[in-house]
Each structure stands twice: as C-alpha cells, then as structure tokens.
Amino acid sequence: MIYATCIQETPGIMTNTATPISAAQAGSLTIGGDMTVYRLGYGAMRITGKGIWGPPEDPAGALATLRRAVELGINFIDTADSYGPYISEELIAEALYPYPKDLVIATKGGWLRCGPGQWLHDASPRQLEEAVSGSLRRLRLDRIDLYQLHVPDPAVSFDASIETLARLREQGKIRHIGLSNVTLEHVERARKIVPIVSVQNRYSFADREWDYLVNYCESNNIAFLPWSPLAQNRQANEVVEKIAATRKVSPIVISLAWLLRRSPVMLPIPGTSSVKHLEEDISAATFQLTEAEADALDSVVPAPFSLR
Numbered sequence: 284m285i286y287a288t289c290i291q292e293t294p295g296i297m298t299n300t301a302t303p304i305s306a307a308q309a310g311s312l313t314i315g316g317d318m319t320v321y322r323l324g325y326g327a328m329r330i331t332g333k334g335i336w337g338p339p340e341d342p343a344g345a346l347a348t349l350r351r352a353v354e355l356g357i358n359f360i361d362t363a364d365s366y367g368p369y370i371s372e373e374l375i376a377e378a379l380y381p382y383p384k385d386l387v388i389a390t391k392g393g394w395l396r397c398g399p400g401q402w403l404h405d406a407s408p409r410q411l412e413e414a415v416s417g418s419l420r421r422l423r424l425d426r427i428d429l430y431q432l433h434v435p436d437p438a439v440s441f442d443a444s445i446e447t448l449a450r451l452r453e454q455g456k457i458r459h460i461g462l463s464n465v466t467l468e469h470v471e472r473a474r475k476i477v478p479i480v481s482v483q484n485r486y487s488f489a490d491r492e493w494d495y496l497v498n499y500c501e502s503n504n505i506a507f508l509p510w511s512p513l514a515q516n517r518q519a520n521e522v523v524e525k526i527a528a529t530r531k532v533s534p535i536v537i538s539l540a541w542l543l544r545r546s547p548v549m550l551p552i553p554g555t556s557s558v559k560h561l562e563e564d565i566s567a568a569t570f571q572l573t574e575a576e577a578d579a580l581d582s583v584v585p586a587p588f589s590l591r
Contacts, residue, residue, distance in 0.1 A: 305356035309543055309568035312550055314506045315459040315480035318428060320387050322543060323568050324359035325352045325561070326510065326554030330374055331367045334399025338370055339556060349378035351558045353386065355565045361483070361508065361552045363391035363433055364414050364421075365402070372421040380423050389429035389481070389508075390418045391463055393436060393444065406436035408447040415451050431461035431483060435469055442476065449477035461506075467496055470505075481550075483508035488541040488580045489519030501546045508550050512538045519583045526576050532566070539567035541580050 306321040313319045330345040332338055339345040352360065362371045372390060379386070392414030393406030411432075418427060430448060435441050451457050461481030462473060473479050482500055484493045486509035500507040513520070513535060520534070523541075527534045535553065542551045553564040572580070 304562065304566050304569065306358070306565055306568055307356045310547075312506055312548060314387070314429065314550075315478070318387050318459070320359040320385075320550070321356060321568075322550050323357065323539070323565060324361060324508070324550055324552040325349075325357045326552035327360055327362040327371045327375060328366045329554040329556045331370045332399075334401075335366055336396060336399035337367065339374075341556070342374075344558070345374050345556055346378040348556055348558050348561055349375060351561055353379060353383060355562065357565070358383065358385045359387045359389065359550065359552070361389045361391075363394070363431075364418050365391070365394050365396045365433065368396045369417070369421055372418055376421060376423045387428045388422060388424070389431060389461065390422065390427060391431040391433040391483075392418065394433035404434065404436040404438060406432060406434070406444040407439050408443055411444060411447045412451065415456050419456060426455060426458055428458045429461050429481060430457040430459070431463045431481065432465075434464040441469060441472060445473045445476045452477065461508075463508075467499055470496070470499070479505060481506040481508055483510060483552075485509070485511045486542075487512045487538055488523065488545075489513070489538075489583065489585050491585060497546055497549070501548045505548060506550050507546065507548050508552050509542055510552065512542060512551060512553055519580075519585055522579055522583055526572075526579065530570075530576075532570065533563050535560075535564060536567045536570050537572070537576075537580075539564060540570045540572050541577070543567065544572060544577060 306323040309321055309323040311319050312322050328335055330339055392411055395403040395405050397403055432444055448460050459480045460477055462479055463483040470479060482505055486493050497507050523534045523537045527537045539551050542549050555561050
C-alpha cells in the first residue's frame with residue numbers, strides 16, 4: 284500500500300504520520316445529478332501503442348495499471364474508441380470486467396485513427412451510431428454512463444451530431460452526454476438540444492486559454508475534464524519545477540494540485556501506462572499548495588497556445 288507521509292512538529296517532539304493514498308482524498312463531484320465520482324480520474328489513452336496506435340508494448344503492464352487505478356480508489360476512467368483504435372476500450376474490459384459498482388467509464392466518438400499520430404474527423408450520424416454500438420460491445424456494457432463527442436466535425440452539422448447522441452440517449456444506450464475540444468458556443472448550442480454534463484478541453488496552469496469555459500462550467504454545474512495537465516510552456520514549467528523541487532515532489536503533482544484547487548467542477552484525468560506514475564499522480568489528492576505557491580502559479584500569464 285502506498286502512503287502519504289507528513290511531519291507534525293510540536294515543541295521537543297517530531298512524529299511521522301502516514302495515510303493511505305486514495306483518489307477519494309481529492310473530494311467528490313456529482314456529474315449529471317446522479318453519478319458521484321472522486322475528483323481524480325484516469326485517462327486511458329496512454330495504455331495503447333506508440334502514437335496511440337496498436338497494442339501496448341507491455342500488455343501486462345497496461346492491465347496492471349488499470350487494476351491499480353481501481354485499487355487506488357479511482358472510479359472515473361476516460362477513454363475513446365480512437366485510442367488504439369479500440370485497444371484502450373478492450374483493455375479496460377479485460378482488466379476490470381465485471382466492473383466495480385461505482386465505476387464510471389466515459390468514452391468518446393467522432394474522431395477516427397488511420398495511423399500512428401493521425402486523426403480523421405467523422406461525427407456523422409451514421410458513424411456516431413456505429414461508434415456507440417462498438418463501444419458498448421468492446422466495454423461489455425448495456426449503457427455508456429458518459430458518452431462524449433470527441434471533437435466537432437467541420438464537415439458535419441454540429442446540431443446533427445448532437446441530435447444523434449440525444450436520440451441514442453433516448454434509446455437507453457447512453458446515460459449522459461458530454462463534449463470535448465469545444466468552444467462556449469458549442470456548449471450553449473448543444474444544451475438547447477440535450478443536457479450536457481461535461482466538457483473536456485486542453486487546460487492546465489500553464490495553458491489557461493479556456494479559463495472562461497471553466498468558469499461557465501462551474502456556474503452551470505458542468506464537470507470540466509482537463510487534458511494535458513503539463514502544457515509545453517517554458518516560463519510556466521520553470522515555476523512549477525521550482526515548487527516541485529522545493530517540496531520534493533514531481534511537477535505533475537504540483538500541476539494536478541493546482542487544477543484541483545482551481546474549481547470544484549474540475550476533474551483531472553491524468554494518463555499513464557506505468558503503475559509508478561499512476562501512484563504519483565494520485566498522491567496529488569493529498570497535496571496542498573501553500574498560498575504563496577498558488578499565487579506564484581496564478582501569476583503566470585501563458586501566451587496563447589497557437590503562438591508557442
């Protein structure tokens with residue numbers, strides 16, 4: 284069992300106390316009014332091969348990482364049919380089926396893979412219907428708790444994509460609907476058609492382009508799932524690395540702690556294919572930034588992502 288150790292000092296006495304590390308220590312968030320999960324999830328993109336293509340080099344290690352995630356209290360796993368493609372969903376089922384009662388598996392569709400590091404849009408109604416059926420089969424589910432449009436398709440009516448997901452929800456194949464890689468306009472348009480319970484966009488202390496969307500989600504009780512918690516920004520990374528060195532933790536712990544502090548609707552989903560790195564990620568659940576450290580991170584004003 285992994286423990287978080289803290290030092291408590293009183294006059295003339297120093298003691299070590301240790302508590303087991305668990306995602307539960309990050310607090311909880313209720314999605315869609317009826318799915319309560321802990322605010323540190325797991326992103327299952329990295330358990331595939333290089334370039335998010337094909338099977339992993341170490342299948343046993345990928346399965347062990349998924350099982351360890353559940354042991355550490357994680358009850359929210361994010362994946363997509365395009366991760367592999369299909370490999371991530373298949374590994375989740377192989378490792379965890381039959382699933383723990385409280386486990387929420389969120390998947391996505393509308394973005395296809397044709398090779399390592401290559402993505403193709405297809406959020407047409409027919410493709411989304413096939414994608415949902417395929418995810419249900421691979422994940423061995425009767426209903427997907429959270430299904431997300433992976434990205435709006437510039438060649439397909441956005442409303443048509445959302446209407447398709449709404450229809451699949453009415454058919455009982457989807458419990459809740461979320462969006463990924465979207466603007467505020469997309470969220471507002473989608474909410475006129477069907478309830479939207481989550482948004483998944485690129486976001487970190489070093490990349491706050493979607494700050495206003497985080498604020499919107501918080502005001503409307505919509506979960507925000509940030510991906511890429513360590514953005515490529517030299518100035519910002521220098522700040523986090525300095526804090527990490529002082530506190531003797533990994534930079535990812537600092538980044539995740541900042542995200543958890545940023546908003547009560549924030550649900551980070553760090554991904555890894557390593558049990559060691561997974562345990563490191565979950566240790567962020569007990570990590571508290573000082574006010575000075577939080578101010579130092581908040582003071583960084585990142586350049587727009589497109590200009591880096």
